[in-house]
Amino acid sequence: MLSALKKYLLIPKLVRLSSAAPKDPQAAWDQYWGKVRTTGARGDVLWDSGDDHELQGYLEHLKRQMNPDLPIVDVGCGNGTFSRRLAAHFPHVLGVDVSANAVAKARAESEGLERISFITADMTAPGAARSVNAALTEAGVSGEANVFIRGVLHVLKRRDQAALAEQLHPLLGKRGRVFLAETDFRGNAVEYVSHLGATRQFIPAPLRDAICGLPMPGRFGAAQRLRAFPESLWDVVEDGPAVIETRPLTSAEPEQIPGYFSVLQAR
Numbered sequence: 001m002l003s004a005l006k007k008y009l010l011i012p013k014l015v016r017l018s019s020a021a022p023k024d025p026q027a028a029w030d031q032y033w034g035k036v037r038t039t040g041a042r043g044d045v046l047w048d049s050g051d052d053h054e055l056q057g058y059l060e061h062l063k064r065q066m067n068p069d070l071p072i073v074d075v076g077c078g079n080g081t082f083s084r085r086l087a088a089h090f091p092h093v094l095g096v097d098v099s100a101n102a103v104a105k106a107r108a109e110s111e112g113l114e115r116i117s118f119i120t121a122d123m124t125a126p127g128a129a130r131s132v133n134a135a136l137t138e139a140g141v142s143g144e145a146n147v148f149i150r151g152v153l154h155v156l157k158r159r160d161q162a163a164l165a166e167q168l169h170p171l172l173g174k175r176g177r178v179f180l181a182e183t184d185f186r187g188n189a190v191e192y193v194s195h196l197g198a199t200r201q202f203i204p205a206p207l208r209d210a211i212c213g214l215p216m217p218g219r220f221g222a223a224q225r226l227r228a229f230p231e232s233l234w235d236v237v238e239d240g241p242a243v244i245e246t247r248p249l250t251s252a253e254p255e256q257i258p259g260y261f262s263v264l265q266a267r
């Protein structure tokens with residue numbers, strides 16, 4: 001009992017560390033990506049596990065539910081880790097991120113690869129769908145598209161989740177679908193960081209960087225999906241539990257966070 005309560009002694013440290021994060025989330029993301037030096041299993045980025053085990057788990061759903069003849073838009077692509085892996089399964093991948101620093105990293109890490117391109121855009125902004133369409137046209141793959149989103153909705157405020165979903169709707173047409181995978185951790189911030197190895201004495205560096213620089217994440221499960229993707233506009237094709245993997249923090253293996261996935265189509 002006492003040891004379970006001990007983790008709450010972390011609260012003052014978390015408050016102190018997170019108080020330095022920029023208040024504007026988009027500025028925070030760009031500043032965060034500007035400081036990233038290395039990615040992958042030994043890198044700076046908390047959610048970049050460095051292997052494709054997590055995607056392997058999604059492929060069953062992606063292959064069954066998504067039209068492989070359509071391009072796929074990786075929304076909130078970060079440094080493009082998943083974009084590059086998706087390129088093996090779709091004719092073109094367009095990665096989109098609000099952070100110009102993230103997109104610069106994604107382009108650098110994808111140099112020499114074909115059928116993959118990146119743009120900077122705020123996917124919650126009116127007109128984001130138009131920018132995506134223009135980029136798909138430029139890539140020679142205009143028309144309907146699939147969408148992949150991993151680890152983005154759970155960091156957005158509720159109204160931004162709905163705004164983002166609204167921008168996705170016109171991209172899909174009749175044949176495109178959305179695949180989303182998000183963390184759905186049932187616990188408070190202290191329990192979340194403790195789950196990822198934080199103690200009062202030590203916080204793993206990639207976790208510490210995220211706490212210091214980024215908006216506090218929430219959870220995104222079926223209830224949040226229903227609010228952001230209302231039944232009047234969206235059909236759920238499939239959904240269920242997922243496991244989100246992070247960079248190894250407490251051992252040589254990636255950490256695992258309980259998550260939620262859903263495949264959706266526009267009504």
Ligand SMILES: C[S@@+](CC[C@H](N)C(=O)[O-])C[C@H]1O[C@@H](n2cnc3c(N)ncnc32)[C@H](O)[C@@H]1O
Nearest residue numbers: 029076077078097098099122123124150151152
């Ligand atoms: C936790 S990271 C996940 C990155 C990537 N999807 C992955 O799984 O490796 C969240 C990403 O969403 C991006 N992001 C946050 N708000 C966004 C917005 N409004 N529009 C587009 N991208 C956004 C951030 O810059 C960041 O790269």
